[in-house]
Amino acid sequence: MPPHTIPNPLQFLGNALNQCSEVISSIAASQATWPTPCADWSVQDLLHHLVVQDLHNYTVMARGHHIDPMASTATVGADWSTRFSDGAALLMRAWSTADLSAQVALPGGGEAPLRSRIGLQIAEFTVHSWDLAKATGVPVILDPVLADQSLAWSQRMMKPEYRGLDRGIGPEVQVPLASDAYTKLAGWFGRNPHFQPGPRAASLR
Incomplete structure (x- = not known):
């Protein structure tokens, strides 16, 4: 199986978006x-x-284009739940009409099938679902299958040079082998698995 291939990638992405929406x-x-x-x-920043x-x-990206660097000039506002749900639906519509086998340019040169971009998105929404659930303590049970898939994909694809304080992913945090799927995923992405929710949690990071 090629390193960018995920079985049923759009189903995984839809599940990751639904989970993130539930947390938000x-x-x-x-x-x-x-x-x-x-x-x-902060939670608002995330x-x-x-x-x-x-x-x-x-x-x-789902439409085969490069990202728009001006997107960050907008603000999330207060109705973040509705905005996330609406944006997630738009993203899934874009993917549902995309030709997943179409070749797209890679940032470092070369080309890859469009479907290769989906793994990143699954991992992003899965990791950040954990971040927000951990930060706020909301009673949402996270899907371990998404964590397993995201960890497997990121361990294949994430190179050491992708880590750094200026890249949002710090050094891997070692966790016990018997840890649950999200603890392993959090550690791989440089998170503190023991982070405690609440307004004073900053000192515990």
Whole structure:
């Protein structure tokens, strides 16, 4: 199986988006300023990243184009749950009409099938679902299948040079082999699996 291939990729992406939407819809407005496992990002910052940047950019990517760097000039606003759901539906519509076998340019040169872009999106929404659930303590049970798939994909694709303080992914945090799927995923993405939710959690990161 080629390293970019994921069985039923759009089903996985749809599940990841639904899970993220469930977490976001459970977040209270009073939690917007709470810190998250993403260094220096509050809940509001992470919601902005997901709603304004990721959903827009990934829809552009699904259409075979390069991302729009101006997307970050917008703001997420207060109705982040509706905006995420609307953006997720738009993203899935873009993918549903895409030719997944079409060749698209890679940032470093060369080409790959359009479907190769889906793995990144699945992992992004899965990891950030954990980030937001961990930051706020919302009672959402996260799907371990998504974590397993995201970890397997990212371990194949993520090179050491992708890590760094300026890239949002820190050094891997070692966790016990018997850890659950999301603890392993969080550690791989440089998160503190023991992060505690709440407005004073910043000192525990």
